Amino acid sequence: MKAKKIIIGVFAVVLAMQMTGCKNNIDTSKPVVIDVSVSENDIESKAELTWTELGELKTCEKMRTAVDTVFGNDIVGGVKYGPFYIDKDGNQCTNNTLKVVLGNRYVAEMFATGGNVDIEKVDSSNLGAIESTTDSDEDTSTAMTESFNSSLASVYNDLSDSDQSPALFNAYFNLLPDSTPNYFNGGDTLSRAEAMSLVTRATTPVQSLNVSDDFTSAVTGTDYDQYINYAAQQNEHSYINTNDKSLTADNFKGAMSRAEFIYLIMNEVYGADEVQNYDTSKTTLKDCTNAGNLSEELKIADSDRCNGYTLKYSLENVDKGVTEELYKSIAMAADKGIITTETRWNEGITKSEAIEIVVNAFMQYYDEQGYLVNSAEKGSTQALEAAAEALWSKQDQNDMSCTKEEFIADYIKLISDGMTPEEFEKSIEGTYSIKFAEEMEKKEQENILNTHIRSLWENLKDRLTCDESKFTEEYKSQLDKEGDSFNEDNFAKYILDKYGKQEETKPSSNNNNSNNGGGNNSSSNGNGGSSNNNYTPPANPNPSDNGGSGSGSGGSSNGGGSTGGNDQPSYTPPTDNGGSGGSSNGGSGSDGNLDDFYDDFVNNDDDVDFDDWVHLG
Incomplete structure (x- = not known):
């Protein structure tokens, strides 16, 4: 009975262990703490973990510039392009990852050969097209690695030789934050x-x-x-x-x-x-x-x-x-x-080992399975094409003087040449709008017409009573009214007839004041047939000889002489202001008709004298 009880007791203990899950002395109902040996200089990182699209990263500027220069990554219109910014479908992508970048065969070959890739031999249809320009091995110091190592020295103060590549990938792709500023701490x-x-x-x-x-x-x-x-x-x-x-x-x-x-x-x-x-x-x-x-x-x-x-x-x-x-x-x-x-x-x-294993794993995978991108394209226009197409859709396409394809091609070229998207958008109206072009042509024609009208005005303004705005208004009114039958010669005649000044005449140049010893005779001589409208006193108001009688002839009704003998002569202005007529000293007369001036002016007669015309009556 005693032995039986012992056996039963052992059986009960085993059964209890099985029911509680304690098998082989392992109680899986309790949390397990896994202890892994760590490096002696391990530092717990409390640095802020940020996550930013690859194309938007601005950290480690010198290092980033060195990498972009070697691989041909460029900024166009504020957007990153190049082999680091091509997605798995070959499209431009600023939100790229290390996984996809390593899937670009050009990038992989550049890293593998230390930058000795002949880009001219690249053919996307031929997987064997990318060739190294020189024989290189892992120990060869290249310009690429020297450039990278130099740029990393401006970022980190603690890099060993084995840390160089992991530190480059970590800094460029922002994989993990550094626990201490300017220290990579690759052994952590x-x-x-x-x-x-x-x-x-x-x-x-x-x-x-x-x-x-x-x-x-x-x-x-x-x-x-x-x-x-x-x-x-x-x-x-x-x-x-x-x-x-x-x-x-x-x-x-x-x-x-x-x-x-x-x-x-x-x-x-x-x-x-x-x-x-x-x-x-x-x-x-x-x-x-x-x-x-x-x-x-x-x-x-x-x-x-x-x-x-x-x-x-x-x-x-x-x-x-x-x-x-x-x-x-x-x-x-x-x-x-x-x-x-x-x-x-x-x-x-460790940090350095983990990054190295990630890079090695993807490089090996693509080498075995094939690359995502099999060419060394330095950039893709996918994003520019999408931006151009979106901009095209915002336009009144019936008003565009180009095709959609031409518009997109222009956008890509100009943005690639350095124009900003904002500058291009502002230039669309002046470059492509049909309505805008027509308006500009109309304004240009208007400017030419106004220049011509002003020139004509300058020639006629001294002979007109209207101002320039009225003159311009009359010109355009006649032009609109007559259209193709408009004749500028007729307009000049019209404007002079309508707004010509009433010109004043000069005194006759052949008036004679003669003192003949007995009297003072003032005669009006009709020189040229013009009327004498202005009375001019004699030059000598106190003649010394008042004795004789004068005689004279002329076109004036007061042409006779008067008996002298008076100490103080009296002057009577001419009462006859009229007419034309010849005198014994005069020539033929004219009525000063504007028709003659107009004929001379519009026919560009070189002998016409505007100063003479202005004094014709």
Whole structure:
């Protein structure tokens, strides 16, 4: 009975252990904390994590300029163009990612050859067209690497040789913030929050990210809360995740092992199915063995926190290796040259190593599977074409003097030559509007007409009583009324007849005042037949000889002489202001008719004298 009781007691203990989930002394009902060795100089990053479209980044200006110069990235109208700004479909894209940029074969070849790519030999239809201009190897110092290293020296003060390339990618693509200004700290171990976020930021365009409430509640409450949205995107690819409750706030802020990061990036690049189907039979690793199905061995398969406890067991028993699920990703990465056969799988992944593995993984993938873009185009006009088409749609197309295709071509050329989009839009009316062109032509004709009218006015204004505005009004009125039958000679006659001044006449130049010893005779001599309208006193009002009688003849009714003898002569102005007629001293007369002036003027008679005409009566 006693023995029976002991057996029953042991059975009860085993049954109780099974019911509580404590198998092989592992209680999966409790959260698991995974301890990974970290670097001695590890610094917890509290730097702000910003996310900006690639084409909008202004950080590390000298380094960015050096990269853009080497690869031919340009700013056109405030927009970035070039091989770093072409999406997977070959279109211009400012919101690009490291993943897509490395998928441009020109970029990959430039990095692989140290910038020795003959762009003239590029043919997008020929995958073998891109050739290196010189034989180069990894140890060759090139102008490209020297330029990059020099520009990085203005950004970081702590770069080792192995940090140069990772630091370049990190700074240009804004992958992770620097924990200390001007220090890359490439040897710092990354937390799971940082490592998962790094992969998202290297592969995802800037956008609003969706995060499940389960993920947020599981990891929130640490100094890495700003990483939650980015890290959540890699939850399915990560070995330690919230699906089996292994990823807690403690593990989120804890260091990620190299084994986990390799598993994460291989799933991201190649897909989980391909990774798990990988044949490892020919793989040889220096420091990692395949521990098989550890979850089955530990009797925790399908339990909560299974992955967490499995990894914890491996880290505590390094010589036994890692579970097959992790091993396959490590073996695949090593076989493809993404990592070396000395995997150091149990160490924490550092910032510099993580970025290097990301770059190596994508370069290897594209080299095997084919590139997204198979040419070395230095830019795409896709964005400019879209902008031009949008601008075209805003115009009254019935009023455009060009086709849509011509409009778009002009836009691309002018913007590429340095004109801003705002300047182009302001120029549209003057360049393409039919109505505007017609209005300008009408204004030009109006200006020519006004110039002509003003010239005519200058010739006639002294002989007219109207002002210039009236003169112009009369001219345009006659022009509108008569149209094609308008004759400027007729207009000149018309305007002079209507507004000509009533001209005053000058005194006769042949008047004679004679003193003949006996009297003073004043005669009016009809010189030229003009009437004498003005009386002019004699030049000598006190003649010395008043004795004789004078005689005279002329056209005046007062032409006779008077007897003298008076000390003070008396003067009687002529009463006859009229007529024309010849005198003994006179010539033939004229009535001063404007017809003669008009005939002379409009016929451009060189002998016409305007000063003479103005005094004709």
